[in-house]
Structures are given as C-alpha cells and as structure tokens.
Amino acid sequence: MEEIFKSFLNMIQGTEISDYFNTLLANPLKIILAVIDVIIVLFILYNVYRVLKNTRAIKLIKGIIVLVIANWLSSIFSLNILHSVLGLVTNYGILLIIVVFQPELRRALEQVGNTNFKKWLEFEEQKEVECIDEVAKAASSMSKTKTGMLVVFERESSLGEIAHTGVTLNSDVSSELLINIFVKDTPLHDGAVVIKNNKIEAAACILPLTDKEGLDRIFGTRHRAAIGISEVTDSVVVVVSEETGTISICENGNILRDITEQQLEKELNKRLNKKASKIKKPHIVNKMMEKR
16 A cells, blocks of 8 residues: 555656756746646636536536546556546547537537627727617517517627528617517517617527427427527527516526516626616516426
8 A cells, every 4th residue: 555655656746747847947938838828728618617517518527527537546546447447438538528518519619609709809898788778678568468579689709690690770779669570470570689789780580499408398489599599609688478478588598587677677787788787686586497
C-alpha cells in the first residue's frame, strides 16, 4: 500500500509538472498566456453547461465523469481487469456521446450558428426594449377572447432566418397592430411575430418545434414552437393559448404558464432589459409543465 501512495505522490510531483511550472515562472509572458488559456477553457465549459443544464445530457455527462475517475483510480491501484474494461468504455466514449447526445449537440451548434458575433465585435450596447407594455396589453386582450398569439423577442441570437420565413413588416409595435395580426382567418395570424430593435420585423414566421419528450398533452403546436425556438436561440417568447387563453413566457426551453398582464410585463423587463422592472412584485405561480 505504501508503494502505491508513493507512486501516486511521485506522479503528482513528477518532473513534467515541475518543469512546466518552472518554465512559466521563467517567462512572465507565458504566465499571462496560461491565464488566458484557463479563462477561455472555463468560459467554454460554462457555456456548454449552460446549454446542457436543462437536458438529459447533463446526467449522462456526470456518469462519464465518474467512469473517467474510476478508470484513473483503477490504474493507480493496479486493478488491471477493471482498468481494461473502463479503458474500452473511455476510448469509445466520443462515439457514445455523438449517438446519445445528438439532439443536444445539434442544439448547441444551432446556438453557435445563430449568435450575432457582429454585436460582440462592434461592442454594440444592447438597446432597451421599449415595447413591452404594448405586447403585454395585446396578450391580455387576446387572453380574454382566447385568440392565439406567438411573439418572439430577438436578443443576441440572430433570428434573421426565422424572419425570412414570414412576411417582412418593419413596423412600430402597438397592441392594436398585434391584435389585428393574430385575428383568426387573417393572412398573417398563422405563425409568429419577430420583434427586433423595438420593431415588428416580420409576421407569420415559422418556428422549429421542440423535440422534448414528456411534455404535457395540453401543449399544442403553438406552445411547442415557442419552446422550440427558445431552445435553439436565446430569444424570449410570449404565447397565448387559443384553447384556454392562458398567457405563457418561454426562455431556454422552459415555460412559465398562467401569468397576468402585470406579471408578463415584469418578467419581460427582467429578461430583456438591464434595469429591473419597477412594477410591484406580484405573487407568481410558476407551473413547469414538463414532466421530470
């Protein structure tokens, strides 16, 4: 046993690690580059976690981490048979990840592809969304008449491709216009409205449907589209049910249901604007309808 712990200590205090740190200390520039390297890696890991944290993939990742640690310990303690088996699992782990995580990998790549890097490069400050009250007023009105509504707010992720599937409007946002758009049997009512820079960029847009399993049956196509677009972009979506008149808000693949006009206005301000909403905090009932 003593030999095992000695070999472990020798590995931790190995010449390669000490040489690496000696090299860093000898060159201050390499220290700066090493810090930048660590920051970039942590940033990437954080964003990967943020994308996957609400999916089944996070549990599988934890399982893979346990297998990697077990493989490492089996090597230290000379458990040869266990080490061989775990080695095979680890070697083919990348193929397992591609097969099992296919929906999550697709979602992550879509988020990267939809990111508006132009805003980053130009250091453009995000504008305050000033049309929230108009959207909330329209949602409240359509909730009373049980008229379906689907409004998507663009943030960092570009919704240009989504907007191109609909009819370009580029008009000011008003509750009256939104109500007219979503009135039944009108040319633009079937689809989503995309709001960008306080303008209605397009209407009658087609959104991707979520492929989440276990969603409640009360969710129709409109709600599944709202959840779907919030999964592949960082947009915030407002949806009014045509069957029940319930107002909901979607973000990051999650849905907050059965909220009032005041609650909707508060939640939109919290998500879209830097300044906190000045609306008095109401009692919010958060109903996550996805079955865990």
